[in-house]
Amino acid sequence: MSACVMCSRWQDEPDLQVAELQHCYVQLNRDQFFPGYTFVFAKAHVTELFHLEATVRHELIDEVNTVAEALFTLYQPTKINYELLGNMVPHMHWHLVPRFSDDPLWPRPIWSEPHDEVHLDAPTLTKTVAALRQTLGV
Secondary structure, three states, X not given: OOOOHHHHHHHHOHHHEEEEOOOEEEEEOOXXXXXXXXXXXXXXXXXXXXXXXXXXXXXXXXXXXXXXXXHHHHHOOOEEEEEOOOOXXXXXXXXXXXXXXXXXXXXXXXXXXXXXXXXXXXXXXXXXXXXXXHHHOO
16 A cells, blocks of 8 residues: 555645644645645544544634635635545545636536646745735734
8 A cells, every 4th residue: 555645745845835733734735726725634644534533623623714714815715615535545634725706617616627737936836825824824
């Protein structure tokens, strides 16, 4: 069995690191086709919410909510999409995706058709991460 990509993601992509919270890591997605697309992933290698003790589960959900609120404040989207799947990567993680009524796939799911990835240049990536950190208050 191969190593879990989420368990090593924080160390593997330091330029995308936004914040280390009590129960999770927050990292910008490399592909910014959907501006603000962010991952929130549990520090613990678990696959299901019910694997967590109730207090930790509630605190983790509060952290996801805090990140979603920061994304909403920063980007002012029409809607925030919360995706918690785990079929392909069995490590609890959310895809938080600000969505806009004028984005190319609105209102369909972000995976409804392929798209060319958008990678931010280094200065823009640095500014984007800093803005999200500031909005999160970290």
